[in-house]
Amino acid sequence: MRTIDNSVIKIDEPKEAQFDVSKVRQDFSILTSKSNKKQLVYLDNAASTQKPNQVIDEISSFYKTGYANIHRGVYELSQKATEKFEKTRLKVQQFINAKEAKEIIFVKGTTEATNLIASTYARKFLDPGDEILISTMEHHANIVPWQLACEEAGAILRVAPISDKGEILLEDFKKALGPKTRLVAIAHVSNVLGTINPIAEIIKIAHDFEVPVFVDGAQAAPHFKVDVQELDCDFYAFSGHKLYGPTGIGILYGKKSWLEVMPPYQSGGDMISSVSFRNTQFKEIPYKFEAGTPHIAGVIGLGSAINYLERIGLENISAYEKDLFSYATQEISAVPGVQIIGEAHKRTGVISFLVDEVHAHDVGTILGQEGISIRAGHHCAQPLMERFGLTATARASFGLYNTREEVALLVRALYKVREVFG
Numbered sequence: 171m172r173t174i175d176n177s178v179i180k181i182d183e184p185k186e187a188q189f190d191v192s193k194v195r196q197d198f199s200i201l202t203s204k205s206n207k208k209q210l211v212y213l214d215n216a217a218s219t220q221k222p223n224q225v226i227d228e229i230s231s232f233y234k235t236g237y238a239n240i241h242r243g244v245y246e247l248s249q250k251a252t253e254k255f256e257k258t259r260l261k262v263q264q265f266i267n268a269k270e271a272k273e274i275i276f277v278k279g280t281t282e283a284t285n286l287i288a289s290t291y292a293r294k295f296l297d298p299g300d301e302i303l304i305s306t307m308e309h310h311a312n313i314v315p316w317q318l319a320c321e322e323a324g325a326i327l328r329v330a331p332i333s334d335k336g337e338i339l340l341e342d343f344k345k346a347l348g349p350k351t352r353l354v355a356i357a358h359v360s361n362v363l364g365t366i367n368p369i370a371e372i373i374k375i376a377h378d379f380e381v382p383v384f385v386d387g388a389q390a391a392p393h394f395k396v397d398v399q400e401l402d403c404d405f406y407a408f409s410g411h412k413l414y415g416p417t418g419i420g421i422l423y424g425k426k427s428w429l430e431v432m433p434p435y436q437s438g439g440d441m442i443s444s445v446s447f448r449n450t451q452f453k454e455i456p457y458k459f460e461a462g463t464p465h466i467a468g469v470i471g472l473g474s475a476i477n478y479l480e481r482i483g484l485e486n487i488s489a490y491e492k493d494l495f496s497y498a499t500q501e502i503s504a505v506p507g508v509q510i511i512g513e514a515h516k517r518t519g520v521i522s523f524l525v526d527e528v529h530a531h532d533v534g535t536i537l538g539q540e541g542i543s544i545r546a547g548h549h550c551a552q553p554l555m556e557r558f559g560l561t562a563t564a565r566a567s568f569g570l571y572n573t574r575e576e577v578a579l580l581v582r583a584l585y586k587v588r589e590v591f592g
């Protein structure tokens with residue numbers, strides 16, 4: 171038994187401590203701060219994660235001692251900054267096991283990655299009557315860019331249905347594929363349901379139809395090891411800020427064979443090999459897709475975040491989070507009047523729920539008063555909400571620094587919500 175905030179809450183200790191969470195928490199200074207005069211309990215990790223001091227320090231030190239623009243300076247500072255930047259590309263390559271570093275493109279985040287594919291792949295390969303296949307559980311970032319691309323090309327956006335439990339219906343998915351399908355774009359993990367999609371199987375099915383697959387890995391990469399070669403995906407995207415790294419930086423992986431035949435995305439400096447008023451030649455990949463001065467410090471910070479995660483070990487993080495997630499699921503669902511949305515067999519990271527008839531925003535507000543930060547709303551997945559006949563849910567989402575004590579505080583606050591709303 172442990173005590174929290176001088177009140178007594180019984181906590182069942184995890185069977186096996188995969189890593190020392192109290193040590194991990196020491197790396198995140200913000201976790202010792204207060205919110206509404208209560209201990210901050212940060213459970214909005216699906217929106218964005220907090221940053222360890224190592225990442226913050228690395229960015230600060232880069233600006234203090236190593237900063238210059240890259241790819242252009244003949245002087246030492248620029249050359250060293252370029253080296254650091256390109257080393258991070260190699261680090262990302264290893265992190266997701268891409269075959270070559272040139273398959274790693276630095277983008278702003280998952281949203282920009284989707285837009286890049288929608289603008290370049292779609293511009294080149296989509297003809298009138300062609301189809302793009304997504305699923306009901308996509309984030310708006312994996313819906314709207316395809317709507318626009320389809321509109322422009324006269325193509326059709328098809329949507330694979332999901333079950334009441336929140337799982338892709340694989341037979342229906344298969345039926346939705348056909349000779350006109352040009353791309354499947356699908357989330358690895360749902361940001362609302364937590365469903366881990368059987369992505370390798372989905373890719374295999376799509377490839378049997380010779381259809382390439384874009385995987386939105388925004389909610390997957392922070393929670394388990396991603397191996398793009400093993401998955402055999404054609405494209406994979408994730409955001410640095412959900413991976414304990416800085417905002418404004420993300421990764422788009424693409425198979426070399428695709429990236430080489432796709433036209434550039436944005437254009438301007440740094441993506442060209444020569445420019446004249448008659449003719450412009452573009453650089454090789456990945457530079458063809460990286461116009462202008464990139465988010466250099468963001469890239470350095472992302473590299474530092476990956477180092478941080480690798481030092482702890484993705485396997486250890488996954489095991490710890492798995493235990494915490496099942497504990498949280500059990501404890502939250504045991505609160506009378508609470509209904510969890512999403513019961514897929516395999517889940518991670520997020521738990522969406524309703525509390526009696528209380529509006530999700532009111533749930534979020536009361537929890538906020540108790541120092542507990544969760545998200546309430548449609549989570550940028552309105553079509554998914556519609557599928558479940560809802561307009562909003564409350565959502566607690568977990569990261570590597572969350573604890574059973576925090577789950578207990580959340581549960582106690584949920585009782586308070588019920589008390590307040592009678």
Ligand code: 7TS
Nearest residue numbers: 216217279280281309311361386388409
């Ligand atoms: N795809 C998924 C599955 C996401 O969860 C998000 C962000 C995005 C794409 C977009 O990522 P960005 O980094 O480009 O913004 N999801 C959330 C969320 O669930 N709450 O806030 C942002």
